[in-house]
Amino acid sequence: MSVVSISIVNKNYPMGCEDGQEGRLIELGQMIDARARQILDKIGPLPESSLLATLCIVLADEVRSKPVPTVSDADLREILARIREIKHKISQQ
Numbered sequence: 011m012s013v014v015s016i017s018i019v020n021k022n023y024p025m026g027c028e029d030g031q032e033g034r035l036i037e038l039g040q041m042i043d044a045r046a047r048q049i050l051d052k053i054g055p056l057p058e059s060s061l062l063a064t065l066c067i068v069l070a071d072e073v074r075s076k077p078v079p080t081v082s083d084a085d086l087r088e089i090l091a092r093i094r095e096i097k098h099k100i101s102q103q
Contacts, residue, residue, distance in 0.1 A: 018043045019050065019061065045069065 014032050015022045016039030027035045046065050050056065056064065 019046050
């Protein structure tokens with residue numbers, strides 16, 4: 011397990027992660043920092059706890075608002091047909 015320091019609006023937060031995931035965690039931390047700064051630019055200074063709560067709500071809203079990809083019955087039939095083709099080719103080897 012590794013520990014990475016993530017900076018959100020000039021305050022460091024040590025975060026644990028699996029070995030090899032440090033770069034990804036740093037990148038995610040930079041995204042969070044940028045989003046927090048956007049919030050502060052729009053609404054002005056906030057206490058740390060209020061900023062983090064606001065940030066969580068904004069990010070949760072963004073996740074929930076993302077469109078869910080849909081798959082039609084025709085798409086599923088096509089996928090199933092392709093799987094059957096591959097299965098048939100494998101069983102012939």
